[in-house]
Amino acid sequence: MKKKGIFGGTFDPIHNGHLHVAYEALYNLELDEIIFIPSGNPPHKTSKAVTDGKIRYDLVTKVIENERRFKVSDYEINKKSLSYTYETLEYFKELEPDTQWYFITGADCLMDIYTWKNIDRIFNSCKFVVFNRSGYGKKEILNQKSLVEAKLNKEILFLDIPILEISSTTIRNKLREGKSISYLVPEGLNKVLKEMNIYK
Ligand code: ATP
Ligand code: MG
Numbered sequence: 001m002k003k004k005g006i007f008g009g010t011f012d013p014i015h016n017g018h019l020h021v022a023y024e025a026l027y028n029l030e031l032d033e034i035i036f037i038p039s040g041n042p043p044h045k046t047s048k049a050v051t052d053g054k055i056r057y058d059l060v061t062k063v064i065e066n067e068r069r070f071k072v073s074d075y076e077i078n079k080k081s082l083s084y085t086y087e088t089l090e091y092f093k094e095l096e097p098d099t100q101w102y103f104i105t106g107a108d109c110l111m112d113i114y115t116w117k118n119i120d121r122i123f124n125s126c127k128f129v130v131f132n133r134s135g136y137g138k139k140e141i142l143n144q145k146s147l148v149e150a151k152l153n154k155e156i157l158f159l160d161i162p163i164l165e166i167s168s169t170t171i172r173n174k175l176r177e178g179k180s181i182s183y184l185v186p187e188g189l190n191k192v193l194k195e196m197n198i199y200k
Contacts, residue, residue, distance in 0.1 A: 005034035005102045006092060006126065008076070008085065010168065012051050013193060014060050015185045017166035021131055024161040025104050026069055029129065033069045034104070035092070036060050040076045040083055051198055053077030063189050086118040089125040101126035102157075106133040107141045110156070113148055123154040131159040175199040 007022050014036070022034050038056045050056075057077050064070035075091060076083045085103070093101055103126040110130045113119055122128070132141060138160070145156045166184050174181050176199055181190055193199070 002096070002099045003029065003031045003102065004092075004096075004099050005029065005031045005104050005129070006037060006089065007034055007104045008037040008039060008088065010050060011036065011038045011056050011060055012168050013056065013171060013185065013189065013199075014063055015166045015168060015171055016183070017164040019063065019186070020164050021159075021161065022070065022104070023067075025102070025129065025131070025159060028159055028161070029102055029157070031069070031102065033071055035071045035073050036064065037073045037076050037088060040079045040081070055196075055198060059189060059192070062192060063186050084117045086116075086121040086125070089122055093125040102129050103127070104129045104131070104159075106131060107136040107144075108133050110141065110144055110148065111136070120152065123152055127157060128154070129157040129159055131161055132163050134163055134165055172199045 005022070005025050007018070007025070009018065011018065018036075022036070025031065026034050038053060038060055039050075041050055041053050053074075054077065057072060057074055060072045064072060076088060089101065089103060092099075103122065105128075107130055116122065130141065130145065132138065141158065145158055149156055171181050171184055174184075175193060181193065185193065
């Protein structure tokens with residue numbers, strides 16, 4: 001049975017923190033591949049403007065081209081509306097019912113899991129994998145993990161890996177201020193982002 005990971009995010013832009021965690025997940029969970037899924041654009045303008053989905057998708061594509069086990073999907077960016085996680089997971093599950101799917105997400109998501117739509121359907125389509133995010137202690141994460149596991153009667157996998165303190169927000173801000181983003185994103189992307197000048 002194939003084992004594949006799903007890693008969703010805004011990826012505005014993708015950075016080494018994302019790639020590092022994806023690679024750790026690939027390796028630790030012995031996955032055949034990980035699919036990066038950039039989120040769609042909000043149908044109505046929200047308080048925070050997000051870069052066009054096609055651009056964020058192209059940047060992911062560029063960055064992962066040398067790792068054959070990293071893939072990208074345009075499923076969410078092509079949707080007219082924002083996709084709920086359960087819909088995305090069910091889409092992939094239906095596409096490949098014989099694959100064991102893993103949904104990989106940060107501890108922040110585990111903390112507010114009850115605000116997500118149809119969590120039972122999320123847990124029925126995949127194995128739920130949580131990794132540390134800064135701001136959350138290991139004890140706090142493990143405690144919440146036990147509570148959610150007991151409530152939903154499902155197992156949650158915890159990936160205890162070191163996290164690089166990088167965020168897309170930091171990168172956008174640095175670019176706006178004309179500062180260097182070397183070593184925060186892969187070298188190739190560094191040049192492309194400067195040339196594209198999208199984060200003005
Ligand atoms: P922003 O600063 O715009 O919020 P971000 O850097 O947090 O962006 P997202 O696209 O929001 O990135 O995150 C997508 C996924 O990657 C989420 O599951 C999030 O928990 C995770 N993630 C974000 N930054 C890191 C990081 N430095 N290390 C590991 N995972 C990260
Ligand atoms: Mg974030």
